[in-house]
Amino acid sequence: MKHNKSNFFKEFLKTQKLMHSIKEKWNSELNKVSSTIQNVRIPDTTITGIQKSFQQINDVSKTMANVFEQISKLLAQQNPVFIEEDWYLSEFYYRKLMIIEMYVIDPVELEKLLLNLFDENYDLIKNTLIQKHENRYQIINELFTAFENKLFHSVVILSYSITDGISKEKFGLNFWGYDKNNDLTHSSRISELIDSESVLNLVRKRLNVRGESNLQDKHIEEKEKFCSNNRHCVIHGDSYLYGTKVNAVKSIFLLDFISSLQRNEPAN
Secondary structure (H helix, E strand, O other): OOOOHHHHHHHHHHHHHHHHHHHHHHHHHHHHHHHHHHOOOOOOOOHHHHHHHHHHHHHHHHHHHHHHHHHHHHHOOOOOHHHHOOOOOOHHHHOOOOHHHHHOOOHHHHHHHHHHHHHHOHHHHHHHHHHHOHHHHHHHHHHHHHHHOOOHHHHHHHHHHHHHHHHHHHHOOOOOOEOOOOOOEHHHHHHOOEOOOOHHHHHHHHHOOOOHHHOOHHHOOHHHHHHOOOHHHHHOOOOOOOOOHHHHHHHHHHHHHHHHOOEOOOOO
């Protein structure tokens, strides 16, 4: 995906304002915590003294909980950069990122970071997918053999296919595409079916942001279709230079993401 410098600058400024608000909130609440801690005294041996000290410690805990609640509300106002750049990261992997790496990072630097994250966890990703989907062992093993031989076009095709199959197996819905009656994407419908208690609700947020790979092909500029990782362009041959390591890694992270989702089973 080519990065629009004008849009990136606007998003960068918006993110800077967000992080400034978080910093101000953090400092304000931290001062309250500091003040409360200073008033905590080693309890005397009386019941009253012990109760008073525990109450002071409880007040500190409540203040810290309020800090994180307020920061979470501020972060919820904006998508992380990895979502805006169409990376699918399961909660296990985005939890490895620092806040600044999620919300205040240049897309090019993010790309380098996530390629390193993938390389460091390559064996874990491969083994986890094989263990969770033993019925698909042959095709998943072929996918990683292709990656190891730098057959990145094949990696993207296979990842998209396996993702679709696992999605249908889990949710009764293909991952790709949309409902032509209301333009609601399948991934958005899946977001309503999952058991999601993820941090900042980022799993559902990711499913509801379509991204280049899942756009209708009419929204991909003609001059960019030949190298786009858009699923429709890839499958139907409009794209033929999509076989890069970045696109291959993105597609495997997508596969890991859909594999990590759990269907929310209604209580009996």
